Structure formats: structure tokens, C-alpha cells
Amino acid sequence: MRRTPQPQRDYAPWTDPAAVPLVRFESVTKRFGDFVAVDELSLDIYRREFFALLGPSGCGKTTLLRMLAGFETPTEGRVLLDGEDVSRLPPYRRPVNMMFQSYALFPHMTVAANIAFGLRQDGMPKPEIKTRVDEMLELVQLGPFAHRKPHQLSGGQRQRVALARSLAKKPKLLLLDEPLGALDKKLREKTQFELMDLQYELGLTFVIVTHDQEEAMTVSDRIGVMNQGKLIQVAPPGEIYEFPATRYVADFIGDVTLIEARVTGTAEGETHLSRLGAGADDAPLLCRPGNGAAAAGDAVAVAIRPEKVRISKQKPEDAAVNAVSGQVWDIGYFGDFSIYHVRLADGTTVKAQEPNQSRLAAREITWEDTVWLSWAPEAGVVLTG
Ligand SMILES: Nc1ncnc2c1ncn2[C@@H]1O[C@H](COP(=O)(O)OP(=O)(O)OP(=O)(O)O)[C@@H](O)[C@H]1O
Numbered sequence: 001m002r003r004t005p006q007p008q009r010d011y012a013p014w015t016d017p018a019a020v021p022l023v024r025f026e027s028v029t030k031r032f033g034d035f036v037a038v039d040e041l042s043l044d045i046y047r048r049e050f051f052a053l054l055g056p057s058g059c060g061k062t063t064l065l066r067m068l069a070g071f072e073t074p075t076e077g078r079v080l081l082d083g084e085d086v087s088r089l090p091p092y093r094r095p096v097n098m099m100f101q102s103y104a105l106f107p108h109m110t111v112a113a114n115i116a117f118g119l120r121q122d123g124m125p126k127p128e129i130k131t132r133v134d135e136m137l138e139l140v141q142l143g144p145f146a147h148r149k150p151h152q153l154s155g156g157q158r159q160r161v162a163l164a165r166s167l168a169k170k171p172k173l174l175l176l177d178e179p180l181g182a183l184d185k186k187l188r189e190k191t192q193f194e195l196m197d198l199q200y201e202l203g204l205t206f207v208i209v210t211h212d213q214e215e216a217m218t219v220s221d222r223i224g225v226m227n228q229g230k231l232i233q234v235a236p237p238g239e240i241y242e243f244p245a246t247r248y249v250a251d252f253i254g255d256v257t258l259i260e261a262r263v264t265g266t267a268e269g270e271t272h273l274s275r276l277g278a279g280a281d282d283a284p285l286l287c288r289p290g291n292g293a294a295a296a297g298d299a300v301a302v303a304i305r306p307e308k309v310r311i312s313k314q315k316p317e318d319a320a321v322n323a324v325s326g327q328v329w330d331i332g333y334f335g336d337f338s339i340y341h342v343r344l345a346d347g348t349t350v351k352a353q354e355p356n357q358s359r360l361a362a363r364e365i366t367w368e369d370t371v372w373l374s375w376a377p378e379a380g381v382v383l384t385g
Helices: 061-069 111-121 126-139 155-167 185-202 213-219 237-242 247-252
Strands: 023-032 035-045 050-054 076-081 096-099 173-177 205-210 222-227 230-235 257-267 270-275 285-287 299-304 310-312 322-333 337-343 349-355 370-375 381-383
Touching: 023 061, 035 061, 035 076, 035 230, 050 061, 050 213, 061 076, 061 096, 061 173, 061 205, 096 155, 111 126, 111 155, 126 155, 155 173, 155 185, 185 205, 185 213, 205 213, 213 237, 222 237, 222 247, 230 237, 230 247, 247 257, 247 299, 247 381, 257 349, 310 349, 322 349, 337 370
Parallel strands: 050 205, 050 222, 096 173, 173 205
Antiparallel strands: 023 035, 023 076, 222 230, 257 270, 257 299, 270 285, 299 381, 310 370, 322 337, 322 370, 337 349
16 A cells, blocks of 8 residues: 655654644543543643554553543543543544444445445535545555445455545544454554555544554554553653563563562662572672662562573673573474573573574574573663552
């Protein structure tokens, strides 16, 4: 679907204190009886942003989206759209469209009729509907399929019809609830890129709900990680991955090892730590940049991504890296890389990811080997929460 090269995205209105958000959740709480589905949540989303709400099942993502669309009313707090309080406006009075998890198309209608449906309901004149439908068909590259019925399409094509239908009214804001849930992995990846291109080309604001962290990382400008009705961290994907705010975020996004440790001192952006359960001979750990909130004596976790950990038979000579030794407990072979699970003496399992640059037969490290794991002080993040 891509037609023009997409420039490097350097769009970051959330860093500009003067930027006016398109969407503002102001201390929004939603209760269902005694159950708190969304808990005093505040969040700003900006025009032309692709925002992903990510979290485990039941954390309140869909409820938040439904409050934005107008299908639910906040119990407390306000939802603002373009500065206007829309908390109590019905869905049809909002410049918002929502594409649902089950993007049910009308089975008896053709692709074109499905796309035209909302426009007809709005009373748009026929010639204008035709022009708009053609434009949408072209956008999702389904022109030749205009007269087919949904059952004559593949899953991915149906998905694109649903997208075209949600886009037809050119909503300021499109909300997508697990839009790619029904697709297989390959098609899902392809459609992710198509979604990004569409959003970018049309200059729209997308808010997507997903529990697939890879999807959120791929498509979005910023991710909001939710747990139990609260937003735990809101940041661009790279920042969430490299600088998770809490153990929960570190563990939820990507693969990670959390090493329990105690802070022994902090100085000039460096945090010195001793690993809990470390033997008398174990070297102290060092993390950089330091976490400002950690003070000497604090119990913390050091989060390390497996791809930042090197594995070797010999102790690394470089004294500037952190090094621990253990025994290979498990090896996961993924073709292009392998993940080694290495058990330290105290039972902690540390994961190391190594690219498979040589063939299997040449692989040097195997089960039960005693190995050294090492990582740079920059690779670990000290987490207090
Ligand atoms: N109408 C309702 N009445 C009672 N409880 C509800 C209602 N809607 C949602 N809930 C509850 O609120 C919580 C949050 O639901 P929500 O659908 O927002 O979660 P989610 O994060 O979108 O989950 P999933 O990824 O499974 O869709 C859940 O525990 C759910 O059971």
C-alpha cells in the first residue's frame, strides 16, 4: 500500500509544553458496581499521533477506549476532545470512529456497500458517497473487489474493508480495538505496516488497543502501559523498552532478566550494587546511567535485556563489565538466534541471547556447561518500583 517514502518520524508533540492535546483524560475513573475498571487515569494524546494502549486482559484498555468513543460514561473525571468536554456526548455526536475487535462486516452487502454504510446513514448525497467509497477502495487497494461479498475475501482483505469502513467518514480520531487480532502472524505484520502508512498519509490520530507488545512497539509513536486500571508508563517504544519505569513494565515488554540487588552506593550517575544471594567472591555490579531514585541501602531489581548479555566459556578479561558465572540450564533455538538460560549459584536465572552466526555443529556452548555472562554497566536499568 505504501506509495511515498515515509520520512524519519521526529514528531514528538508530547515533549512540547505548549502543544494542545486532541484527547485529554482528566482523572478518569470508571466503576462497574464496586469494581474499578479505570482508576483516576490522566492522559493526553496529540493530533497525528499513533498511540497504543497495552496491557494484560482485563486491565481496562477497552473501557478507556469506549469512554473516548462515547459507549461508556466516566464515573468520575472528564474526557476532553479538542478542549471540549465530551464525557456525556453520545457516540454519534463525537468526531470519533471505533473499529471493533470483531470487525463484523454485513455479510449480505458488497465490499462497496459495507464501506458506504455509515455515509448513507449520515445522509451523504449519492454521488459524494460514490467518490468517497472509490477513494477508500483505492486507499486499501481493494478496487477490484468492490462487488464481492465478505465471504469471498481473505481474512486480510476483510480486515482492510473494515478499515476502509472506519475511515470512510474521515474521523478526526480512529479507535482500533485489537484490529489485527484475527490475522495470522505474517498478514498481521504486513497489515501493521499498512496501518502505519495509512495513519501517516491521512494525518489521522489513531488509538489502538492491543495486548500484543510487539505490535504496540512496531506501530506506535507512544505506548501507554496499563495495569489494573492505571497507566504505569507512557513513552515512545524505545524508551519503554530501554528504560522501563517498573519491574512490571520491564517484564511485560520484551524479554528480561530481573536480578534482585541492594544499592551499595551512587556517584556521578553510577549505581553500585551487590546482588542478593551473591557469593563472597562475586564482584559487585555496576549500572549506568544511575536511577536517581535509588539510594544506598535500597532493595532494587536490575533489569537486563537478554540481547545485551554476552555468554562465554572464559571469564571476560574486561574488568569494566559486569560478570557472573553459572550453568547453562536451557537453550532455546530460534533459528537466527538462541536464548540461553543460565542458573547462578543462588538459583537466579539470567537470560542471554546470542545470534547464531555459525552453524549448529560449530556451536561452542551447550547444556550444563559452566559459563560466564557479562554485560556493560550501561545495559542494566535499576528499578525501584
Ligand atoms: N459492562 C461491564 N460490567 C462489568 N464489568 C465490566 C464491564 N465492562 C468491563 N468490565 C470489567 O472491567 C475490566 C476491564 O475490562 P476491559 O474490557 O476494559 O479490559 P481489557 O484490558 O480491554 O481486556 P481485554 O484485552 O481482555 O479486552 C474487566 O475486569 C471487565 O470484566
